[in-house]
Amino acid sequence: MISQKAKYALRALVSLAKAGQGKTMVIGEISQQQAIPKKFLEQILLELKRAGFVTSLRGRSGGYCLLRAPEDIRFGEVLRLIDGPVAPLPCLSLIAYRKCDDCSNETNCEVRHVFMRVAMATRQVLDSTSVADALAGTGAEL
Amino acid sequence: MISQKAKYALRALVSLAKAGQGKTMVIGEISQQQAIPKKFLEQILLELKRAGFVTSLRGRSGGYCLLRAPEDIRFGEVLRLIDGPVAPLPCLSLIAYRKCDDCSNETNCEVRHVFMRVAMATRQVLDSTSVADALAGTGAEL
DNA sequence: GCTATACCCTAGCGTATTAGTAGAGATTAA
DNA sequence: TTAATCTCTACTAATACGCTAGGGTATAGC
Structure with a gap:
């Protein structure tokens, strides 16, 4: 949320x-x-x-x-400003990476692998959709 | 997160x-x-x-x-049990829909439209990936 | 039986976050 | 001058998060 x-x-x-x-x-x-x-x-x-x-x-x-054009304001930027990282896990954040305390070897963490895919999917939407897209009802439509 | x-x-x-x-x-x-x-x-x-x-x-x-087979335990189910709705907005939740107080006409809410796409993208991953997939490192690969 | 080892259950607690409110100050047009 | 506007800091009530504490109950093995 x-x-x-x-x-x-x-x-x-x-x-x-x-x-x-x-x-x-x-x-x-x-x-x-x-x-x-x-x-x-x-x-x-x-x-x-x-x-x-x-x-x-x-x-x-x-x-x-x-100040910026509506085409140039991405939802992801606003979310990161107000809510902080968009990533579902700290170890998947671009702007605030933090190792999970309870994760010994990150590269073969099964949970991380799955949420990496979640992170990519949400970024795909949030970082490609602008305020102008939202107004037009379009923007990186699937 | x-x-x-x-x-x-x-x-x-x-x-x-x-x-x-x-x-x-x-x-x-x-x-x-x-x-x-x-x-x-x-x-x-x-x-x-x-x-x-x-x-x-x-x-x-x-x-x-x-009790259930690893193939039959989806990440989404576990998340909904522990964290509640997976949706980014209450008005987009499958298990706990709630109208946004500040939203007059939901069908043409620009913000909702965008997050609807976010919701679909994350569900696509979470509801199609099982614990067995996570172990195998596979599951609805893009 | 007794006891050690497990799971079962409820309550509480410190910290941080969320969603605001309150109120004073600074700037400018009319 | 004054009224309307933005600027800034501080505070607060409620809630959620990430645990910890301390019992209770069942069961295997001696």
Whole structure:
């Protein structure tokens, strides 16, 4: 299960992409449109900003807008930012590899072999599907 | 990420399958072989027993052994038993569907569409790979 | 029978994570 | 000046995770 926060982040990006590139939305709009608690969304958008997905304008007629093109924002990137590794086991993570304490010889760990295939399958989807694909309902269709 | 407990459960089943069908192992053996805390493993084996994956003999020369054939124990089944739904979103779970609070029209939820594909990809692996496959290093190979 | 060795069962516990809330501050347009 | 906006830090209640503790119950072998 992905976290609620990651889901909110993706929805927020979808909202911004729908608005059109360069168009800004205020937090309140996104929050209402997507039924996301406003103060929580604030934090999420800040994280997305720090990571370079969106940018913001402060003050009276401020708001958020996409910084990167919707075609260039992959679901996998957002998930890794918000939830951390996508991998089902620490010993299979690209961004945060960690040896399993209870695994002596990793190369012939049966469990790892199976989840390696799970990891590849999910990455295949998450790292090839962009926000633009999601809007179009397409993207690396099987 | 799958839980440590689920990983232990799978490893325990792999150990029992390696021992051979009908062969019993005591908790201590499995615990040592797989570096699983013994008391924790007790609980896990008990759950696996209640779910019908293994059976046990009590008393002096007791132990656990597989009840179902290794070919018939899919990774997905074990994961669902120990960790709950395999799906990345509650609204995509087969065993515990729940509508997302923040989702008005599920059928055109962009996020859901993408994760539907993730769900199908992971199920494809988890529900087609058995403990026997894991031991053989094969099983629904791509 | 007795006892040692297994499995069976329930409860609890420390830590971390999740899903937010709260509230003050900084910036800018009108 | 002020009202609307983003920025930042801190806190919190609830839950889950990864165990540990300590009994209880059955059975084989002496």
